[in-house]
Amino acid sequence: MEFKQGLSQRIVIAFVLMTLLVGGVFGLGIVKAVHVMEERLLSGVLRGDLDRLLLMDTVDDWRHKPQPDQQFYFSDGPGRFALPAYLQGLQPGFQEVFHGEHAYHAFVREVEGRKYVLLQDQSDFEDREQALYSVVLVGFIVSLGLAMLLGRLLARKVIEPVVRLARQVRQPDQLLALAPALALDYANDEVGQLAAAFDDALGMLRHALKREQLFTSDVSHELRTPLMVLASSCELLQENPSLDTRGRAQVQRVARASEEMRELVQTFLLLARDQGDAAAMAVQSTLAVVADELAQQWRQPMESKGLQFIYQQSVAGTQRYHAVFLRTVLGNLLRNAWHYTNSGQITLRVDDRGFTVEDTGVGIPESEREAMFQPFVRGGEQRGDGLGLGLSLVRRICVSQGWSVELTAMEPSGCRFQVVLASPPAGF
Template sequence: MEFKQSLAQRIIIAFALMSALVAGAFAMGIVATVHVVEEKLISAGLGGDLQRMLLMDNMSEWSHRPEPDQLFYFSGGPGAFDLPKDLRHLDSGFHEVFREQLSYHAMVEIVDGRRYVLLQDQSDFEERERVLFAVVLVGFVLSLALAVFLGWVLARKVMAPVVRLARQVRHRDQLLGLAPPLAPDYATDEVGELAVAFDATLGRLRQALNRERLFTSDVSHELRTPLMVLASSCELLLENPGLDQRGRAQVERIARACGEMRELVQTFLMLARSQRDETSVAPQMTLGQVAQDLIGLWRAPVESKGLELVYNTGNPLDTRYNATLLHAVMGNLLRNALHYTDSGFIRLTLLPSGFLVEDSGVGIPEEKREAMFEPFVRGSENRGEGLGLGLSLVQRICENQGWSVSLSTMEPNGCRFHVELLLEGGEA
């Protein structure tokens, strides 16, 4: 069974239920005791009074009168003692009799075929009984309120170390290499064992992150040298006047690929070396400036495929963002749209604090939308030469910068990527 309440709420509920069970059992015991008293003690007292009357008086003349709150009858008796109709059906023993607004306890005795009935007004008893029931009800409600209060106090006390441990684990500094261990701050109980387990898990996570950063940094760093060689060679080839038009186009294509690779390497280096608040040393550009650069870069490839590249400048804010990371996010989304669109358009729309990249391509099935941001996941068409890392890189950069990216479908077909650039990702 899945509980939606927090652990503290479950402790309070458990206390309330336990109190309701105990207090309810206690209240039912009191009610049962009252009925036992009514059935046993009162019937015994009333039966004793009836027996004394039968012993002290003869059956012809009743000189002994009942108590002021009692009524006496018998079958076949004279005058006021004659048995009323509402008492003639009663068997021998203890009964309750109700007459209009009054109620009576009745004791019936049958001697030699004659029926004797002694009634006692129970109004005072019922009043005391109502007071007792009211006290029991108030006690039940107060016990529930006290249980909820004690449960709340105990839940706060019991959950305090767990809440503190959760906050420490969630804190971003716990992923740093110099983060102190958690276990010494807790007693050697279940919470302490949980802290030890978190220390071990966080330690393995730190090692994995360090290995990833070192690998990404080393690979990116080593790639810069051959990329510089390729870029320099392309520049020298383009300066050769004997290069024909076809060869020049191929060299320019290689140069563009080198430029994209340099930007990708720079993005990886920036993500591997520092946290998001340390990337402010990178070049800063506005959303419009980055979009203008990418429109100039991608217009030729898009139009050469027979597509229409639509650019809506909108009214973006003058907020400045990390140029390298924003360039990588927008560029990967445009590249993804180009790969999966055969006809129609690719549209880039700037918003006050973000942008949209829309296309009329093949689209992405609903069951694969969430997985599209995972590494090595590609669309069903598997077009182009990519490895399925573009959208994963977009997601990673957005998480690093405090941005958000979402995917939705276009009608009748196509995709829409919405990137929201929060102010935490840059500075005004």
Template sequence: MEFKQSLAQRIIIAFALMSALVAGSFALGIVATVHLVEEKLISSGLGGDLNRLLLMDSVGDWSHRPEPDQLFYYSNGRGDFALPRDLRHLGPGFHEVFREDLSYHAMVEIVDGRRYVLLQDQSDFEERERVLFAVVLVGFVLALALAVFLGWVLARRVMAPVVRLARQVRHRDQLLGLAPPLAPDYAADEVGELATAFDATLGRLRQALTRERLFTSDVSHELRTPLMVLASSCELLLENPELDHRARTQVQRIARACEEMRDLVQTFLMLARTQRDEAGASKISLNAVAEQLIALWREPIERKGLILEFHPGNPSPATYNTTFLLAVMGNLLRNALHYTDQGFIRLTLEANGFVVEDSGVGIPEEKREAMFQPFVRGNEQRGEGLGLGLSLVQRICENEGWSVSLSTMDPNGCRFHVDLTNIQLTKRPISALSLFG
């Protein structure tokens, strides 16, 4: 069975249940003991009174009278002492008798075939029982409330080091190479062992991040040289007047792919930085990025027979990281072009974000939730692309505190909404390798 409560709540519940069990057992024991003792005392007292009253019939001394709260009857008794019909079935010993709205304790003796019955009103006894029950109930409730309070206090004290450790682990500085160890701040107990385990895990994570950042930086720098060679070769080939149309188209495609690869390498380098110096990063407005990308993508979109719609709206004058904003909007436009064969692609700017819509093939419902994961593509039959574009968009948005959402168009197509309102999140260094799982 899976518990949904927090550990502190479980401690409080455990204290409450333990208190309920112990206090309840004591309460039942007290009630049962008092009831039994009082019944024994009443039985003994009634027996003594009945033996005293038997003298009335044996010696004829009628000076012995019942107490005011007692009734005395016997077989063949005269007047008020005549045995009522409803008491004639009682056997010898102690009984509880209910007559009309009243209850009595009864003691019965049979001497020489004659039945003697002494009744005593038990109203006082019942009143004492009610008081006893009330006192026991109040004590039980107070014990339960005290247990809950003590459980809450103890839970706070017990969970305080765990909560502090969780906050330290969540702190972004723990991923830095010079982050201090956690274990020295805690005693040599279970929490200390947990802190030691976190130190070991975080140490391995720092080493892995360092290796990935170095790998990303090295690969990115190494890729720049062959990309520059490819780009310059494409420029030289395009200047050749003898190049036929088919060859020129292929060269242009290679040149465009080189440009996209340069942008991707730049994005990887930005994501791999350990320290985010937002003040030193290049900034650009939403409208400027949109105009730049519209000019870049208009020709390939219209060449495919699609309509490119641009609604500039009234975006705020705020500026954003140039590389990241270009990567997010560019990948969404590229994705729309790749999966749209007819109709339109629409870019709409909002006050603090933008929307990219298309009339393409859409995304199957079973893949919709996984579209922002690496290597997931909407239509596997379309051969181009590794399925990293939307994953890169998601990682950039998470890193910058932005949000991206996907919905379907009617009757077909996709709608991506990006909100650039910065959500204060704990940023963490992201390497290019983290995009692959």
């Protein structure tokens, strides 16, 4: 069973329910006990009074013996001692009798075929009984209020270690290698065991982060050298006077591709390490410049596939962004549109708020759109050997930069990716 209330609310609810159950049972027990005691007590009193009346010799003696709040009747009795019709059907023993607006306790006895009835007005008993019931009800309500108050006070005290542990776990410093163990601050109880479990989990997470940092450092070191060799080789080839125009264009393509690889390596390293200082030193560029470069780069592949490429730019601002991140986001969206569009057109619209990429491809069902931004998730029309990381990378970059990306459908088919840019966050 899943509870949606907080832990403190559950404790308060448990206190109130326990009080409701215990107090309810106790109150009902009091009411039942009062009723049984009343019946036994009054039954004994009325039995004794009736026995004494039956020992009298004459009716004249009887009229003086009943108590002021008692009435005495018997079968064939003279005058006011005559048994009324509403009492003739009573069975022997103690019982309650209601007549009009009056209520009586009655004790009935049959002797030699004659029925004797002694009534006693129960108004006083009813008043005391109602007062007792009122006290029980008020006590029950007060106990519920006290249970709620006590539950709140104890809940804060009980969950205080849990709240403190949650606050400590959320601290970014806990991922540091020299962070102190959490379990040392807690007793060897359930909270202490939870803190020890967090220590184990954080230890494994620190180990994984350390291993990733070492891996990215190694990748950075190993890839930069061959990329530098490629760049320098391209520069030397471009200076070769015997190189014709076609060869020079191919060398420029290789140089541009190696530069893109270098920027992508830097992108992955920044996202993996979250190095704000290094990102702040990265190349900045305007949206118009990046969009023009990528539009020129992708126009030929799209048109060679038989697609119409529409590029509309109306950027008036000079806001500068992280060039590598911006190029990666826009390039992945254009590549995704080219990859999943067989016919029709691809449109890139750029303005001061951001950019929009539209295509007339296979589209993505609404139930799968959010999942498309997860790693290793590909569309239903899977093509090529991609791993499904492009849109995941787009989402990660947008989150890190404070940008937003939204996926909607095109009619009758296709997708629309809209990216709204914001000022780069502090540290980037």
